[in-house]
Amino acid sequence: MNPILNSDSYKYSHFAQYPPETAAISAYIEARPGGQHDQVLFFGLQMFLKQYLSQPVTMADVDEAEEMITAHGLPFNRGGWELLVSRHNGMLPLLIEALPEGALVPTGTPLVQVRNTDPDFFWLPTFIETALLRAVWYPSTVATVSHGARRIIAASLERTCDEPGAVLPFRLHDFGARGTTSFEQAGIGGVAHLVNFLGTDTVSALVYARKFYQEPMAGFSIPAAEHSTMTSWGEDRETEAYRNMLTQFAGPGKMVAVVSDSYDLYRAVKKIWGEELKAEVEASGGTLVVRPDSGDATRVPIDTVEMLGEIFGFTLNQKGYRVLNPAVRVIQGDGVTPETIRVILGRLEDQGWSAENLAFGMGSGLLQKVNRDTLRFAMKANARQDVDGNWHGINKNPKTDPGKASKRYRQAVVMEGGRPLAVALKDLGNRENLLQPVWRDGELLIDWTLAQIRQRAAGA
Structure with missing residues (x-):
């Protein structure tokens, strides 16, 4: 897979659209309020970081992408991609911050935030939106649906069962593999379900749990x-x-x-x-x-x-x-x-x-009958840094749809009154920021295990 081609067509012209004094762009991902759930169980970013962002861009990738994108009718930022290969050995100069996987937070809470670490690549954070948002919205949505079902079942077991804790892990079994579009989707969605339960017939979920989350055997049948x-x-x-x-x-x-x-x-x-x-x-x-x-x-x-x-x-x-x-x-x-x-x-x-x-x-209802709008996921730019190092808040606020207004300024997430709350990073003060660096310039900084994620989700 050529990393340069993992985007939407219109992204290839965006490098020439930012103000000339731009040195960095920050963007964040959230599940906006108004979807089918009031809370979102964050999961899945680590799979993307290991599988896709760990792959360096090569000059062969640049050549292939230039040929395809120009033939497609769009400008191609060859100079930028060549510089990425020569200066950064093909690794994307990005800082990605995220909440701990398995965290259950109110919708409207930033889950991921990304910015470039080299001023020559201010165009890169939003270029990867297509891939990064897709990597987050799907597994997080499946994990959220599964967690919602777990709560329904757990409540009934608490009322009617003598040992609900022993029974609960095997009450919802994943039957969804054949209803997905690919082995990859089944693996990603299947392991998202296994954050909440131990029953599955989706073998690719076991493969993904072992490959990306250090879990030798994640589920049983x-x-x-x-x-x-x-x-x-x-x-x-x-x-x-x-x-x-x-x-x-x-x-x-x-x-x-x-x-x-x-x-x-x-x-x-x-x-x-x-x-x-x-x-x-x-x-x-x-x-x-x-x-x-x-x-x-x-x-x-x-x-x-x-x-x-x-x-x-x-x-x-x-x-x-x-x-x-x-x-x-x-x-x-x-x-x-x-x-x-x-x-x-x-x-x-x-x-x-x-x-x-x-x-x-649960089959298709678990792994397939979801989409980006199920939880109203979006990735939006929230700040621009100029060449003097100053950050300026940016956001959208359409009068025709106030529900699509985005957050202004680089974000932090703090605990307030026992609940996660989004605040502007400039207003953080001495409070702990739950958005922690997980990726910097090609290096994975945190490697969550499925056991850790399950423990966090179970306590939510």
């Missing part, structure tokens, strides 16, 4: 059936297909998930699991996880819990809620969104069942 492995037996041998799953994977302390709606979910639960294979399920010493995969997502999984309760029995926990026989549980993996999770768990509680009976798998 269990043997599970898909429709092809069940329907290949034919409807007349559905019982044999299910029995084979028990034979191959069930055992003391083990879990196996079986999709059971290939033909008739209610018949499968009542007759096959409830009669023909009931003794084998109970004798296995493990847990059968029944997966309904069609129908009304807010009704069918609750019906499944009710049926399994009638067949396999249940106990009352200390909070007065019913808990299925440990031999059976349910996972809902179709039509799952944070809102359906809220509705399902609410109905489950209303019918006297603990939230621990049911897990969720």
Whole structure:
């Protein structure tokens, strides 16, 4: 990947558009208020720093970019890029500050701030907006959606489960890999989800956690059936297909998930699991996880819990809620969104069942049905330094849309009243700035582990 070509077309003419006395530009990234969440869980910048900004620009890159951009109809700043290669060995002369990854902050809080460290490269901080903003908005949005779902599930478990802390990490499973556009997106979004949970079927997320966040094994899964492995037996041998799953994977302390709606979910639960294979399920010493995969997502999984309760029995926990026989549980993996999770768990509680009976798998709703506007992410210039070293605040404030007004002056983030608050850096005083340098002139200054990030997010 040629680093010079990782931008938008109009960026290539911007080097000639700044005032001639400009020595530096500062810009920041925030999730502006008014999106789908009031808070944002910051995550993912480190992947970009390691994967992309660690790659030096070469003269071959300059030659290729000049040929493409001029043919594209735009001016090309060859002198600037040549100087970057000769003076800085191809590394971008930038200082990037950021909040600690895993921090949960109110929208409107600066998450990242960047400026150039060499006055000849004042045009560079905003040139990388396309790549840098993309590197932040997507994983932070997925992490935020996942964290929001965690809060919904955690609240229900607190009300209905005796040991909510032990159950919570595996209540939301990532089923989203096939719904993403690429291996890279699945890895980035998948590891963002793993900030909050331990369950995933997105293997690329494990790769990214190991490569970028020093986590040998970030998530876990269990043997599970898909429709092809069940329907290949034919409807007349559905019982044999299910029995084979028990034979191959069930055992003391083990879990196996079986999709059971290939033909008739209610018949499968009542007759096959409830009669023909009931003794084998109970004798296995493990847990059968029944997966309904069609129908009304807010009704069918609750019906499944009710049926399994009638067949396999249940106990009352200390909070007065019913808990299925440990031999059976349910996972809902179709039509799952944070809102359906809220509705399902609410109905489950209303019918006297603990939230621990049911897990969720979220696919496209987790990794794909998000965009930059989900949290209204933006990167905007906030200050310009002149050749005398003086900083001047700059911002946009459109009368046609006051919600798009940006912050003026270089920013800092402080704790005030127990909450993060954005202030102008010039007004920081002796307060601690939570925006800390993470990258300078090609060097990674902080290397967060996933364990550290998880701990920070869990305490938010």
